[in-house]
Amino acid sequence: MKKDLSRVFDFIFVGAGISGPFIANDLCKKGCDCLMLEAGKLFTRKTYPSNGLDGTSQLYWSGGMELGHDCKLAFLRPKVVGGGSIVNQALVDRFDDAAFNSWKDASGVDFFNVNDMEHWYDQAESEIVIQEIPAEFRNKNAEIFDQGFKNMKYQNAPLRRAQSNCYLEEGNCCIECLNGCKLGSKQSTPETVLKEALENDLTLVPEIEVTRIIEKDGDIKVIGKDAKGGTATYRAKNLVLAAGAIGNARLLLNSGFNKKVTHIGHDFYCHPQFMSFGLYDEKINSHKGAFQAFKSDDKGFRENGYKLENVYAGPEGLALLVPGFGIPHHRHMEKLAHFACIEVCTRDTNPGQIKVNRKGKALIRKVQNAEDLSRKAKGTKVIEEIFSSTGAKQIIHGQFGIGLHLMGCCPIGTDSNKSVIDPEFRLHGFKNIFCADSSIFPNAPGINPSLTIMALSKKAAHSILRSL
Numbered sequence: 481m482k483k484d485l486s487r488v489f490d491f492i493f494v495g496a497g498i499s500g501p502f503i504a505n506d507l508c509k510k511g512c513d514c515l516m517l518e519a520g521k522l523f524t525r526k527t528y529p530s531n532g533l534d535g536t537s538q539l540y541w542s543g544g545m546e547l548g549h550d551c552k553l554a555f556l557r558p559k560v561v562g563g564g565s566i567v568n569q570a571l572v573d574r575f576d577d578a579a580f581n582s583w584k585d586a587s588g589v590d591f592f593n594v595n596d597m598e599h600w601y602d603q604a605e606s607e608i609v610i611q612e613i614p615a616e617f618r619n620k621n622a623e624i625f626d627q628g629f630k631n632m633k634y635q636n637a638p639l640r641r642a643q644s645n646c647y648l649e650e651g652n653c654c655i656e657c658l659n660g661c662k663l664g665s666k667q668s669t670p671e672t673v674l675k676e677a678l679e680n681d682l683t684l685v686p687e688i689e690v691t692r693i694i695e696k697d698g699d700i701k702v703i704g705k706d707a708k709g710g711t712a713t714y715r716a717k718n719l720v721l722a723a724g725a726i727g728n729a730r731l732l733l734n735s736g737f738n739k740k741v742t743h744i745g746h747d748f749y750c751h752p753q754f755m756s757f758g759l760y761d762e763k764i765n766s767h768k769g770a771f772q773a774f775k776s777d778d779k780g781f782r783e784n785g786y787k788l789e790n791v792y793a794g795p796e797g798l799a800l801l802v803p804g805f806g807i808p809h810h811r812h813m814e815k816l817a818h819f820a821c822i823e824v825c826t827r828d829t830n831p832g833q834i835k836v837n838r839k840g841k842a843l844i845r846k847v848q849n850a851e852d853l854s855r856k857a858k859g860t861k862v863i864e865e866i867f868s869s870t871g872a873k874q875i876i877h878g879q880f881g882i883g884l885h886l887m888g889c890c891p892i893g894t895d896s897n898k899s900v901i902d903p904e905f906r907l908h909g910f911k912n913i914f915c916a917d918s919s920i921f922p923n924a925p926g927i928n929p930s931l932t933i934m935a936l937s938k939k940a941a942h943s944i945l946r947s948l
Protein backbone atom coordinates (compact mmCIF):
# COMPACT_ATOMS: atom_id res chain seq x y z
CA MET A 481 0.00 0.00 0.00
CA LYS A 482 1.27 3.49 -0.83
CA LYS A 483 1.75 5.74 2.18
CA ASP A 484 1.16 9.21 0.69
CA LEU A 485 -2.57 9.81 0.87
CA SER A 486 -2.42 13.61 0.57
CA ARG A 487 -2.27 13.69 -3.23
CA VAL A 488 -5.32 14.30 -5.43
CA PHE A 489 -6.39 10.85 -6.61
CA ASP A 490 -8.10 10.24 -9.94
CA PHE A 491 -10.78 8.26 -8.12
CA ILE A 492 -11.80 7.65 -4.53
CA PHE A 493 -13.94 4.58 -3.89
CA VAL A 494 -16.15 4.38 -0.80
CA GLY A 495 -16.54 0.68 0.00
CA ALA A 496 -14.47 -2.40 -0.87
CA GLY A 497 -17.35 -4.88 -1.25
CA ILE A 498 -18.25 -6.37 -4.62
CA SER A 499 -18.86 -3.38 -6.90
CA GLY A 500 -15.94 -1.21 -5.76
CA PRO A 501 -13.16 -3.74 -6.51
CA PHE A 502 -14.76 -4.75 -9.83
CA ILE A 503 -14.73 -1.13 -11.06
CA ALA A 504 -11.39 -0.24 -9.48
CA ASN A 505 -9.61 -3.15 -11.11
CA ASP A 506 -10.61 -2.03 -14.60
CA LEU A 507 -9.69 1.60 -13.90
CA CYS A 508 -6.33 0.69 -12.30
CA LYS A 509 -5.46 -1.48 -15.30
CA LYS A 510 -5.83 1.64 -17.45
CA GLY A 511 -3.45 3.59 -15.19
CA CYS A 512 -5.94 5.53 -13.04
CA ASP A 513 -4.66 6.47 -9.57
CA CYS A 514 -7.33 5.04 -7.23
CA LEU A 515 -7.85 5.13 -3.47
CA MET A 516 -10.33 2.72 -1.84
CA LEU A 517 -11.64 3.47 1.66
CA GLU A 518 -13.40 0.68 3.56
CA ALA A 519 -14.98 0.85 7.01
CA GLY A 520 -14.40 -2.85 7.73
CA LYS A 521 -11.22 -4.73 8.58
CA LEU A 522 -8.89 -6.51 6.19
CA PHE A 523 -8.69 -10.24 6.99
CA THR A 524 -6.63 -12.94 5.34
CA ARG A 525 -7.40 -16.65 4.88
CA LYS A 526 -5.55 -17.23 8.16
CA THR A 527 -7.23 -14.50 10.20
CA TYR A 528 -10.94 -14.86 9.39
CA PRO A 529 -12.96 -15.37 12.60
CA SER A 530 -13.03 -19.04 13.54
CA ASN A 531 -16.56 -19.23 14.95
CA GLY A 532 -20.01 -17.86 14.16
CA LEU A 533 -20.26 -15.47 17.09
CA ASP A 534 -16.95 -13.78 16.30
CA GLY A 535 -17.84 -13.79 12.60
CA THR A 536 -21.16 -12.08 13.24
CA SER A 537 -19.67 -9.42 15.49
CA GLN A 538 -16.54 -8.74 13.40
CA LEU A 539 -17.82 -8.93 9.84
CA TYR A 540 -21.07 -6.94 10.03
CA TRP A 541 -22.24 -3.42 10.83
CA SER A 542 -23.81 -2.90 14.27
CA GLY A 543 -22.22 -6.07 15.59
CA GLY A 544 -24.34 -8.46 13.56
CA MET A 545 -27.75 -7.28 12.52
CA GLU A 546 -29.82 -4.14 12.20
CA LEU A 547 -33.57 -4.06 12.76
CA GLY A 548 -36.26 -2.29 10.79
CA HIS A 549 -38.43 0.31 12.58
CA ASP A 550 -41.07 -2.29 13.49
CA CYS A 551 -38.56 -5.07 14.36
CA LYS A 552 -40.24 -7.47 11.93
CA LEU A 553 -37.22 -7.86 9.66
CA ALA A 554 -33.52 -8.08 10.52
CA PHE A 555 -30.92 -6.85 8.04
CA LEU A 556 -27.41 -8.26 7.62
CA ARG A 557 -25.01 -5.64 6.28
CA PRO A 558 -21.41 -6.74 5.74
CA LYS A 559 -18.56 -4.57 7.02
CA VAL A 560 -15.26 -6.07 5.92
CA VAL A 561 -12.81 -5.71 3.03
CA GLY A 562 -14.60 -7.80 0.39
CA GLY A 563 -18.06 -6.84 1.75
CA GLY A 564 -20.78 -9.33 0.90
CA SER A 565 -18.38 -11.50 -1.10
CA ILE A 566 -16.73 -12.57 2.20
CA VAL A 567 -19.90 -13.58 4.07
CA ASN A 568 -22.32 -14.55 1.33
CA GLN A 569 -23.27 -17.99 0.04
CA ALA A 570 -21.68 -17.10 -3.33
CA LEU A 571 -24.68 -18.21 -5.37
CA VAL A 572 -24.50 -16.58 -8.78
CA ASP A 573 -27.35 -16.30 -11.25
CA ARG A 574 -28.04 -14.18 -14.30
CA PHE A 575 -31.31 -12.25 -14.37
CA ASP A 576 -34.15 -13.34 -16.63
CA ASP A 577 -36.56 -11.35 -18.82
CA ALA A 578 -39.01 -10.94 -15.93
CA ALA A 579 -36.37 -9.14 -13.84
CA PHE A 580 -35.02 -6.93 -16.64
CA ASN A 581 -38.46 -6.03 -18.02
CA SER A 582 -39.58 -4.75 -14.64
CA TRP A 583 -36.30 -2.83 -14.27
CA LYS A 584 -36.74 -1.26 -17.71
CA ASP A 585 -40.33 -0.27 -16.91
CA ALA A 586 -39.32 1.25 -13.58
CA SER A 587 -36.19 3.05 -14.80
CA GLY A 588 -36.62 3.79 -18.50
CA VAL A 589 -33.08 2.43 -19.00
CA ASP A 590 -32.78 0.67 -22.37
CA PHE A 591 -29.87 -1.69 -21.69
CA PHE A 592 -31.94 -3.64 -19.17
CA ASN A 593 -32.60 -6.66 -21.34
CA VAL A 594 -31.05 -10.12 -21.50
CA ASN A 595 -29.31 -9.49 -24.85
CA ASP A 596 -27.60 -6.20 -23.95
CA MET A 597 -26.51 -7.50 -20.56
CA GLU A 598 -25.11 -10.79 -21.90
CA HIS A 599 -21.72 -9.24 -22.76
CA TRP A 600 -21.37 -7.76 -19.25
CA TYR A 601 -22.33 -11.06 -17.60
CA ASP A 602 -19.69 -12.79 -19.76
CA GLN A 603 -17.13 -10.19 -18.67
CA ALA A 604 -18.05 -10.59 -14.99
CA GLU A 605 -17.96 -14.39 -15.16
CA SER A 606 -14.51 -14.24 -16.78
CA GLU A 607 -13.17 -12.77 -13.49
CA ILE A 608 -14.36 -15.64 -11.25
CA VAL A 609 -14.62 -19.43 -11.21
CA ILE A 610 -18.18 -20.81 -11.07
CA GLN A 611 -19.03 -24.42 -10.22
CA GLU A 612 -21.96 -26.66 -9.39
CA ILE A 613 -21.68 -28.97 -6.38
CA PRO A 614 -20.86 -32.47 -7.72
CA ALA A 615 -23.74 -34.91 -7.01
CA GLU A 616 -21.57 -37.13 -4.77
CA PHE A 617 -21.02 -34.25 -2.32
CA ARG A 618 -24.65 -33.23 -1.83
CA ASN A 619 -25.52 -33.56 1.85
CA LYS A 620 -28.68 -35.03 3.43
CA ASN A 621 -30.37 -31.63 3.63
CA ALA A 622 -29.90 -31.25 -0.14
CA GLU A 623 -31.23 -34.77 -0.72
CA ILE A 624 -34.41 -33.96 1.24
CA PHE A 625 -34.88 -30.78 -0.80
CA ASP A 626 -34.43 -32.69 -4.06
CA GLN A 627 -36.65 -35.61 -3.01
CA GLY A 628 -39.40 -33.27 -1.81
CA PHE A 629 -39.40 -31.44 -5.14
CA LYS A 630 -39.63 -34.76 -6.97
CA ASN A 631 -42.47 -35.95 -4.68
CA MET A 632 -44.47 -32.77 -5.26
CA LYS A 633 -43.55 -32.56 -8.97
CA TYR A 634 -41.92 -29.14 -8.67
CA GLN A 635 -38.90 -28.16 -10.73
CA ASN A 636 -35.51 -27.56 -9.12
CA ALA A 637 -31.96 -27.02 -10.41
CA PRO A 638 -28.40 -27.26 -9.10
CA LEU A 639 -26.99 -24.05 -7.65
CA ARG A 640 -24.13 -22.23 -9.34
CA ARG A 641 -21.52 -21.17 -6.77
CA ALA A 642 -18.55 -18.84 -7.15
CA GLN A 643 -15.91 -21.26 -5.85
CA SER A 644 -12.75 -22.82 -7.23
CA ASN A 645 -12.07 -25.94 -5.14
CA CYS A 646 -13.54 -26.69 -1.74
CA TYR A 647 -11.74 -30.07 -1.41
CA LEU A 648 -14.99 -31.61 -0.18
CA GLU A 649 -13.42 -35.07 -0.36
CA GLU A 650 -11.27 -34.00 2.60
CA GLY A 651 -14.40 -33.42 4.72
CA ASN A 652 -14.53 -29.61 4.53
CA CYS A 653 -17.78 -27.96 5.56
CA CYS A 654 -18.69 -24.97 3.39
CA ILE A 655 -20.83 -23.46 6.17
CA GLU A 656 -17.56 -22.22 7.68
CA CYS A 657 -17.00 -19.96 4.70
CA LEU A 658 -19.90 -17.73 5.87
CA ASN A 659 -17.22 -16.23 8.16
CA GLY A 660 -14.70 -15.95 5.31
CA CYS A 661 -13.31 -18.86 3.28
CA LYS A 662 -10.09 -20.16 4.79
CA LEU A 663 -9.36 -22.22 1.67
CA GLY A 664 -9.45 -19.27 -0.71
CA SER A 665 -11.97 -21.24 -2.76
CA LYS A 666 -14.87 -18.80 -2.47
CA GLN A 667 -14.40 -16.21 -5.19
CA SER A 668 -14.55 -13.20 -2.89
CA THR A 669 -13.17 -9.95 -4.28
CA PRO A 670 -9.98 -10.15 -2.13
CA GLU A 671 -9.25 -13.48 -3.88
CA THR A 672 -10.07 -12.15 -7.36
CA VAL A 673 -10.46 -8.60 -8.68
CA LEU A 674 -9.33 -6.76 -5.53
CA LYS A 675 -6.10 -8.78 -5.49
CA GLU A 676 -5.51 -7.86 -9.14
CA ALA A 677 -6.36 -4.20 -8.52
CA LEU A 678 -3.79 -4.06 -5.68
CA GLU A 679 -1.21 -5.53 -8.07
CA ASN A 680 -2.18 -2.69 -10.40
CA ASP A 681 -1.40 -0.06 -7.75
CA LEU A 682 -4.79 0.44 -6.09
CA THR A 683 -4.33 2.11 -2.68
CA LEU A 684 -6.59 0.35 -0.16
CA VAL A 685 -7.15 1.78 3.32
CA PRO A 686 -9.29 -0.43 5.58
CA GLU A 687 -10.98 0.67 8.82
CA ILE A 688 -11.84 4.13 7.52
CA GLU A 689 -15.51 4.98 7.67
CA VAL A 690 -16.38 7.77 5.26
CA THR A 691 -18.67 10.19 7.07
CA ARG A 692 -19.04 13.01 4.59
CA ILE A 693 -18.54 13.87 0.93
CA ILE A 694 -18.06 17.44 -0.27
CA GLU A 695 -18.26 18.27 -3.97
CA LYS A 696 -17.30 21.80 -5.03
CA ASP A 697 -16.70 22.94 -8.59
CA GLY A 698 -15.79 19.42 -9.65
CA ASP A 699 -13.37 18.76 -6.78
CA ILE A 700 -14.16 15.94 -4.37
CA LYS A 701 -13.27 15.95 -0.68
CA VAL A 702 -13.98 12.87 1.40
CA ILE A 703 -13.89 12.95 5.18
CA GLY A 704 -13.06 9.67 6.87
CA LYS A 705 -13.05 8.52 10.48
CA ASP A 706 -10.68 5.81 11.70
CA ALA A 707 -11.37 3.15 14.33
CA LYS A 708 -9.98 5.42 17.09
CA GLY A 709 -12.21 8.36 16.08
CA GLY A 710 -9.45 10.34 14.30
CA THR A 711 -10.48 12.09 11.08
CA ALA A 712 -8.68 12.58 7.77
CA THR A 713 -9.55 14.27 4.49
CA TYR A 714 -8.84 12.69 1.11
CA ARG A 715 -9.12 14.43 -2.26
CA ALA A 716 -9.93 13.26 -5.77
CA LYS A 717 -11.18 14.31 -9.18
CA ASN A 718 -13.87 11.61 -9.18
CA LEU A 719 -15.79 9.55 -6.65
CA VAL A 720 -17.25 6.05 -6.90
CA LEU A 721 -19.96 5.21 -4.37
CA ALA A 722 -19.71 1.50 -3.56
CA ALA A 723 -20.96 1.35 0.03
CA GLY A 724 -24.08 -0.71 -0.73
CA ALA A 725 -27.74 0.28 -0.51
CA ILE A 726 -27.87 1.48 3.10
CA GLY A 727 -24.24 2.70 3.10
CA ASN A 728 -24.61 4.95 0.03
CA ALA A 729 -27.98 6.33 1.13
CA ARG A 730 -26.70 7.11 4.61
CA LEU A 731 -23.58 8.84 3.29
CA LEU A 732 -25.38 10.90 0.66
CA LEU A 733 -28.09 11.95 3.13
CA ASN A 734 -25.52 12.87 5.80
CA SER A 735 -23.65 14.90 3.16
CA GLY A 736 -26.79 16.82 2.12
CA PHE A 737 -26.99 15.58 -1.49
CA ASN A 738 -30.74 15.04 -1.06
CA LYS A 739 -31.19 18.81 -1.43
CA LYS A 740 -30.36 18.34 -5.12
CA VAL A 741 -31.25 14.67 -5.67
CA THR A 742 -34.49 14.24 -3.77
CA HIS A 743 -35.03 10.52 -4.36
CA ILE A 744 -32.00 9.39 -2.27
CA GLY A 745 -33.01 6.75 0.29
CA HIS A 746 -36.22 5.71 -1.49
CA ASP A 747 -37.00 2.38 -3.17
CA PHE A 748 -35.28 0.10 -0.66
CA TYR A 749 -35.78 -3.64 -1.26
CA CYS A 750 -34.31 -6.69 0.48
CA HIS A 751 -35.84 -10.01 -0.72
CA PRO A 752 -37.15 -10.93 2.77
CA GLN A 753 -36.12 -14.52 3.52
CA PHE A 754 -37.79 -16.90 5.96
CA MET A 755 -36.25 -20.17 7.09
CA SER A 756 -38.31 -23.19 8.08
CA PHE A 757 -37.01 -26.37 9.66
CA GLY A 758 -38.18 -29.97 9.24
CA LEU A 759 -37.43 -32.17 12.24
CA TYR A 760 -36.59 -35.78 11.29
CA ASP A 761 -36.05 -38.92 13.37
CA GLU A 762 -32.67 -39.55 11.79
CA LYS A 763 -29.70 -37.18 11.89
CA ILE A 764 -29.61 -34.81 8.89
CA ASN A 765 -26.42 -32.90 9.77
CA SER A 766 -27.36 -30.01 7.50
CA HIS A 767 -24.17 -28.16 8.44
CA LYS A 768 -21.88 -30.83 7.02
CA GLY A 769 -20.07 -30.78 3.67
CA ALA A 770 -21.47 -28.70 0.82
CA PHE A 771 -24.37 -27.24 2.76
CA GLN A 772 -26.22 -25.90 -0.28
CA ALA A 773 -26.69 -27.62 -3.63
CA PHE A 774 -30.16 -26.87 -5.03
CA LYS A 775 -32.52 -24.02 -5.76
CA SER A 776 -36.10 -23.98 -6.96
CA ASP A 777 -36.47 -23.55 -10.71
CA ASP A 778 -40.24 -23.67 -10.98
CA LYS A 779 -42.07 -21.32 -13.35
CA GLY A 780 -45.06 -21.20 -10.99
CA PHE A 781 -42.92 -20.06 -8.06
CA ARG A 782 -41.33 -17.31 -10.18
CA GLU A 783 -44.76 -16.11 -11.35
CA ASN A 784 -45.94 -16.07 -7.74
CA GLY A 785 -42.97 -13.96 -6.63
CA TYR A 786 -40.91 -16.33 -4.50
CA LYS A 787 -38.13 -18.91 -4.71
CA LEU A 788 -37.00 -21.66 -2.39
CA GLU A 789 -33.42 -22.38 -1.39
CA ASN A 790 -31.68 -25.28 0.22
CA VAL A 791 -29.87 -23.42 3.03
CA TYR A 792 -28.58 -23.62 6.57
CA ALA A 793 -26.93 -21.34 9.11
CA GLY A 794 -24.64 -21.53 12.12
CA PRO A 795 -26.08 -22.35 15.59
CA GLU A 796 -25.87 -18.70 16.69
CA GLY A 797 -28.22 -17.70 13.84
CA LEU A 798 -30.54 -20.68 14.27
CA ALA A 799 -30.89 -19.97 18.00
CA LEU A 800 -32.39 -16.58 17.12
CA LEU A 801 -34.80 -18.05 14.61
CA VAL A 802 -36.04 -21.06 16.58
CA PRO A 803 -39.07 -19.89 18.60
CA GLY A 804 -39.56 -20.13 22.36
CA PHE A 805 -37.55 -19.39 25.47
CA GLY A 806 -35.90 -21.42 28.22
CA ILE A 807 -36.46 -25.16 28.25
CA PRO A 808 -38.69 -25.42 25.11
CA HIS A 809 -36.06 -23.47 23.13
CA HIS A 810 -33.28 -25.58 24.59
CA ARG A 811 -35.12 -28.79 23.58
CA HIS A 812 -35.27 -27.63 19.96
CA MET A 813 -31.63 -26.59 19.93
CA GLU A 814 -30.59 -29.99 21.28
CA LYS A 815 -32.03 -31.51 18.11
CA LEU A 816 -30.18 -29.30 15.62
CA ALA A 817 -28.49 -32.30 14.02
CA HIS A 818 -31.99 -33.56 13.08
CA PHE A 819 -33.03 -30.32 11.34
CA ALA A 820 -33.43 -29.98 7.58
CA CYS A 821 -33.90 -26.43 6.39
CA ILE A 822 -35.54 -24.67 3.45
CA GLU A 823 -35.94 -20.97 3.01
CA VAL A 824 -38.50 -18.97 1.07
CA CYS A 825 -37.08 -15.82 -0.48
CA THR A 826 -39.72 -13.33 -1.58
CA ARG A 827 -39.53 -10.83 -4.41
CA ASP A 828 -40.76 -7.85 -2.39
CA THR A 829 -43.04 -5.30 -4.02
CA ASN A 830 -43.42 -2.67 -1.30
CA PRO A 831 -40.45 -0.25 -1.33
CA GLY A 832 -38.91 0.77 1.97
CA GLN A 833 -36.96 3.88 2.80
CA ILE A 834 -33.65 4.73 4.51
CA LYS A 835 -33.48 7.96 6.49
CA VAL A 836 -30.88 9.23 8.96
CA ASN A 837 -31.37 10.48 12.49
CA ARG A 838 -29.70 13.53 14.03
CA LYS A 839 -26.61 11.48 14.85
CA GLY A 840 -26.32 10.33 11.23
CA LYS A 841 -27.40 6.74 11.99
CA ALA A 842 -29.38 4.91 9.30
CA LEU A 843 -33.05 4.30 10.09
CA ILE A 844 -34.63 1.49 8.11
CA ARG A 845 -38.32 1.54 7.28
CA LYS A 846 -39.46 -1.57 5.45
CA VAL A 847 -43.00 -2.90 5.62
CA GLN A 848 -44.23 -6.05 3.94
CA ASN A 849 -47.57 -5.33 2.31
CA ALA A 850 -50.39 -7.85 1.79
CA GLU A 851 -48.90 -8.99 -1.54
CA ASP A 852 -45.46 -9.60 0.00
CA LEU A 853 -46.99 -11.55 2.90
CA SER A 854 -49.05 -13.61 0.50
CA ARG A 855 -45.87 -14.49 -1.48
CA LYS A 856 -44.25 -15.62 1.76
CA ALA A 857 -47.32 -17.67 2.69
CA LYS A 858 -47.41 -19.44 -0.69
CA GLY A 859 -43.71 -20.35 -0.43
CA THR A 860 -44.09 -21.51 3.17
CA LYS A 861 -46.96 -23.81 2.15
CA VAL A 862 -44.73 -25.47 -0.46
CA ILE A 863 -41.99 -25.93 2.16
CA GLU A 864 -44.53 -27.66 4.42
CA GLU A 865 -45.50 -29.97 1.53
CA ILE A 866 -41.85 -30.84 0.90
CA PHE A 867 -41.08 -31.58 4.55
CA SER A 868 -44.29 -33.60 5.02
CA SER A 869 -43.70 -35.63 1.87
CA THR A 870 -40.20 -36.59 3.06
CA GLY A 871 -41.17 -37.76 6.55
CA ALA A 872 -40.56 -34.74 8.80
CA LYS A 873 -42.09 -35.31 12.25
CA GLN A 874 -42.46 -31.62 13.01
CA ILE A 875 -42.15 -28.36 11.10
CA ILE A 876 -40.79 -25.25 12.82
CA HIS A 877 -40.98 -21.82 11.21
CA GLY A 878 -38.27 -19.24 11.96
CA GLN A 879 -39.70 -16.41 14.01
CA PHE A 880 -38.64 -13.48 11.84
CA GLY A 881 -37.51 -12.62 8.33
CA ILE A 882 -34.03 -11.61 7.26
CA GLY A 883 -32.95 -9.12 4.59
CA LEU A 884 -29.65 -10.20 3.05
CA HIS A 885 -30.01 -8.75 -0.43
CA LEU A 886 -30.06 -5.05 0.39
CA MET A 887 -30.91 -3.16 -2.79
CA GLY A 888 -32.04 0.24 -4.03
CA CYS A 889 -32.05 3.64 -2.25
CA CYS A 890 -30.10 5.14 -5.20
CA PRO A 891 -32.08 3.64 -8.09
CA ILE A 892 -30.87 4.13 -11.64
CA GLY A 893 -33.26 5.86 -14.04
CA THR A 894 -33.80 8.47 -16.71
CA ASP A 895 -36.11 10.69 -14.61
CA SER A 896 -34.12 12.64 -11.99
CA ASN A 897 -37.25 13.14 -9.88
CA LYS A 898 -37.81 9.40 -9.51
CA SER A 899 -34.24 8.11 -9.52
CA VAL A 900 -30.76 8.94 -8.21
CA ILE A 901 -28.25 7.57 -10.72
CA ASP A 902 -28.42 8.28 -14.47
CA PRO A 903 -28.00 5.62 -17.20
CA GLU A 904 -24.28 6.55 -17.47
CA PHE A 905 -23.92 5.54 -13.77
CA ARG A 906 -23.55 9.18 -12.59
CA LEU A 907 -25.33 10.79 -9.66
CA HIS A 908 -27.96 12.99 -11.35
CA GLY A 909 -26.49 16.46 -11.88
CA PHE A 910 -22.90 15.48 -10.97
CA LYS A 911 -20.35 14.70 -13.69
CA ASN A 912 -17.81 13.02 -11.44
CA ILE A 913 -19.77 10.95 -8.90
CA PHE A 914 -20.47 7.39 -10.05
CA CYS A 915 -22.26 4.34 -8.67
CA ALA A 916 -23.05 0.82 -9.93
CA ASP A 917 -23.54 -1.27 -6.80
CA SER A 918 -26.63 -2.86 -5.26
CA SER A 919 -28.01 0.58 -4.42
CA ILE A 920 -28.83 1.32 -8.09
CA PHE A 921 -31.35 -1.55 -8.38
CA PRO A 922 -34.71 0.00 -9.37
CA ASN A 923 -36.70 -2.78 -7.68
CA ALA A 924 -36.37 -6.33 -6.37
CA PRO A 925 -35.44 -8.80 -9.14
CA GLY A 926 -36.27 -11.94 -7.14
CA ILE A 927 -32.89 -13.43 -8.16
CA ASN A 928 -29.54 -13.49 -6.33
CA PRO A 929 -28.05 -10.05 -7.00
CA SER A 930 -24.26 -10.36 -6.82
CA LEU A 931 -23.50 -11.53 -10.38
CA THR A 932 -25.57 -8.65 -11.74
CA ILE A 933 -23.72 -6.20 -9.44
CA MET A 934 -20.48 -7.51 -10.99
CA ALA A 935 -21.88 -7.20 -14.53
CA LEU A 936 -23.18 -3.66 -13.95
CA SER A 937 -19.84 -2.70 -12.39
CA LYS A 938 -17.98 -3.94 -15.48
CA LYS A 939 -20.35 -1.90 -17.63
CA ALA A 940 -19.92 1.16 -15.40
CA ALA A 941 -16.10 0.89 -15.55
CA HIS A 942 -16.31 0.81 -19.35
CA SER A 943 -18.65 3.80 -19.35
CA ILE A 944 -16.39 5.78 -16.95
CA LEU A 945 -13.25 5.05 -18.99
CA ARG A 946 -15.02 6.08 -22.20
CA SER A 947 -16.13 9.36 -20.61
CA LEU A 948 -12.59 10.12 -19.44
Ligand SMILES: Cc1cc2nc3c(=O)[nH]c(=O)nc-3n(C[C@H](O)[C@H](O)[C@H](O)COP(=O)(O)OP(=O)(O)OC[C@H]3O[C@@H](n4cnc5c(N)ncnc54)[C@H](O)[C@@H]3O)c2cc1C
Pocket residue numbers: 494495496497498499500517518519520556557558559560561562563564565567568569570571572573688689690691722723724725727728731884885886917918919928929930931933
Ligand atom coordinates in the same frame (compact mmCIF):
# COMPACT_ATOMS: atom_id res chain seq x y z
C1 LIG B 1 -25.19 -13.76 4.62
C2 LIG B 1 -25.38 -13.27 3.22
C3 LIG B 1 -25.54 -14.20 2.20
C4 LIG B 1 -25.72 -13.75 0.88
N1 LIG B 1 -25.77 -14.68 -0.13
C5 LIG B 1 -25.81 -14.25 -1.41
C6 LIG B 1 -25.73 -15.18 -2.48
O1 LIG B 1 -25.58 -16.39 -2.28
N2 LIG B 1 -25.80 -14.70 -3.75
C7 LIG B 1 -25.93 -13.37 -4.02
O2 LIG B 1 -26.01 -12.99 -5.20
N3 LIG B 1 -25.99 -12.47 -3.03
C8 LIG B 1 -25.90 -12.87 -1.74
N4 LIG B 1 -25.89 -11.95 -0.73
C9 LIG B 1 -26.00 -10.52 -1.09
C10 LIG B 1 -24.73 -9.95 -1.70
O3 LIG B 1 -23.60 -10.33 -0.93
C11 LIG B 1 -24.85 -8.42 -1.76
O4 LIG B 1 -25.95 -8.13 -2.59
C12 LIG B 1 -23.60 -7.77 -2.32
O5 LIG B 1 -22.49 -8.00 -1.49
C13 LIG B 1 -23.78 -6.27 -2.48
O6 LIG B 1 -22.61 -5.78 -3.09
P1 LIG B 1 -22.23 -4.26 -2.98
O7 LIG B 1 -20.94 -4.07 -3.70
O8 LIG B 1 -23.39 -3.44 -3.41
O9 LIG B 1 -22.06 -3.96 -1.42
P2 LIG B 1 -21.28 -4.74 -0.28
O10 LIG B 1 -20.71 -6.01 -0.77
O11 LIG B 1 -22.18 -4.78 0.90
O12 LIG B 1 -20.05 -3.77 0.04
C14 LIG B 1 -20.21 -2.49 0.57
C15 LIG B 1 -18.99 -2.18 1.42
O13 LIG B 1 -19.00 -0.78 1.71
C16 LIG B 1 -18.57 -0.59 3.03
N5 LIG B 1 -19.09 0.70 3.53
C17 LIG B 1 -20.38 1.02 3.77
N6 LIG B 1 -20.46 2.28 4.22
C18 LIG B 1 -19.20 2.76 4.26
C19 LIG B 1 -18.63 4.01 4.65
N7 LIG B 1 -19.39 5.03 5.06
N8 LIG B 1 -17.29 4.16 4.59
C20 LIG B 1 -16.49 3.13 4.16
N9 LIG B 1 -16.97 1.93 3.80
C21 LIG B 1 -18.31 1.75 3.83
C22 LIG B 1 -19.13 -1.78 3.78
O14 LIG B 1 -18.42 -1.98 4.99
C23 LIG B 1 -19.00 -2.90 2.77
O15 LIG B 1 -17.80 -3.62 2.94
C24 LIG B 1 -25.74 -12.35 0.59
C25 LIG B 1 -25.58 -11.42 1.63
C26 LIG B 1 -25.39 -11.87 2.93
C27 LIG B 1 -25.22 -10.84 4.02
